[in-house]
Amino acid sequence: MTTFHIQTLNAISPVGLQRLDRELFDIGTDIPEPRGILVRSADLHSMDVPPSLYAVARAGAGTNNIPVARLAALGIPVFNTPGANANAVKELVIAGMLLAARNLYHAADYTRDLVAEKGLAGKELDVQVEAGKKQFAGFELPGKSLGVIGLGAIGVLVANAAHALGLKVLGYDPALTIKNAWQLSPNVEQVTSVEELFSRSDMITLHVPLVDGTRGLVNAERIALMPQGGVVLNFARGGVVDEAAVLQALDTGHLHAYVNDFPSESGAVHPRVVTLPHLGASTGEAEDNCAIMAVDQLADYLLHGNIRNSVNFPEVVMARTPGTTRVGIFNENKPNMIGQITAVLADAGLNVAEFTNKSQGDYAYTLVDVEGEVRDELKEQILAIDGVIRARKIET
Structure with missing residues (x-):
């Protein structure tokens, strides 16, 4: 049974990590040859991409800290978690509207200064509060x-x-x-x-x-x-x-x-x-939701080759066909790629039971379930096709 090594570059919510079957996934911060990387804010732009790496999953929506284009050229999908922190950000936006409309932030500072800086108390404080509140009238x-x-x-x-x-x-x-x-x-x-x-x-x-x-x-x-x-x-x-x-x-x-x-x-x-100090997704619920979504997408890709919420490759999801072997192929988005790939499979004596291919921008991704034994040399034959970036047999 294949074990996938997952490297975490930030603290990832245990609510998400516990969804990974420890018989199938080895998780840690110090993984020398990771198949997958889980990240939040760590900067990956200066990272040397290990040849072992299959995918990167960010527990969050933005991917500015990840070299998305460089990874795409290597056939490495980058996943994010759009919507997982949506409620947390929504609540902060509504709070921001109220802060602005009623001048609450600066009004609170004013009141705090009356006590902390000017030392007012009792009736004197009441008088200054009433005298100063007009400047914070809002809408x-x-x-x-x-x-x-x-x-x-x-x-x-x-x-x-x-x-x-x-x-x-x-x-x-x-x-x-x-x-x-x-x-x-x-x-x-x-x-x-x-x-x-x-x-x-x-x-x-x-x-x-x-x-x-x-x-x-x-x-x-x-x-x-x-x-x-x-x-x-x-x-x-x-x-x-x-x-x-x-x-x-x-x-x-x-x-x-x-x-x-x-x-x-x-x-x-x-x-x-x-x-505010970048509080958009800073709730326990949002961090849990982002971790769950990132982990599930990474696991689904490693185990089944499915791509959901990738920022550099199209969404490709296909149910597994019983009794077949699955192959995943990344290639440049250019003519006759499907024909060349299926020709190699046919020459290898493999019958295609299920096939899907989608493109996005400069790249495309293929999932194919084949009947018959997938020999090691098949990968090299597929990689020999001009325009193919990466191929792997998905055995689990």
Whole structure:
């Protein structure tokens, strides 16, 4: 029986790790030739990729700390866990909206300073509290408009919750999936451009990955489109917001507040900014959910070759055919690859019982269940096909 060696590069929730059968998986932080890597925030960009490595699974949604393209070229899928921390982030976004609307963060600081710094107490404290509270007067959420950029797992939850709180909700996501569309409240109005969303939203919340197309998405030109006294909430990635533009808009009074999860030297001390220490997924429930999802996806791939929620290869899931041997093949997305692969199988006297192939960008992945003995030389014959990156017999 094959034993898969799994290296953990961060503390992974034991709720997730306990799902791995210890007869099939050897888990540890010091694994010299791992078949799989489980990671959270560790930076893998400078890592020497061991030839033994089959897959990397991140217990979280973002993969900026992983060399995704380099691993794709080696036939190594990278898994993430979209949606596993969605409720935790949703709750933080709603909290951020309330912090901004009612000026709660700075009001709490003011009250604390009255006691801790000025030493006020009793009637004197009461007088100063009443005298100072006017500066923290805010606004209520019902009737305000919220623009949600990115309607993935988190964005959909935020949009639905905001509508339940009485806000008019606008959404923008040109890549909205059918699954998320079904989960989105019909009361959320979908707009056709980012500019329209900015111009019609009192508050903006971002739920997009940091890629070339989203870097600096919130900039001076788009902020200028917002109504006076707008609020920007960023619990996605720091780089999707041009912070200098936001701070300038706060200084002029065009923006009321900026609430974010990505501290910077200038933003953390600004009187109209609430900066949190990257708390988006920092709940016990979210860490457990991410670990469970990452572990299950890694195990399913190692044991059965199935790919779910990979950021660099297509989703390929196929039930195993009894009495067959499974082969998984990564290749460049180019013509006649399927024909060449099936020809090699036929020449080896193997009957194809089940076959699936999907492509994504520059790469494709094939799963095939064959009847007959899969000899060791078959792998070398498949790898000899121009464009094939990696192949393995999945024996468990």
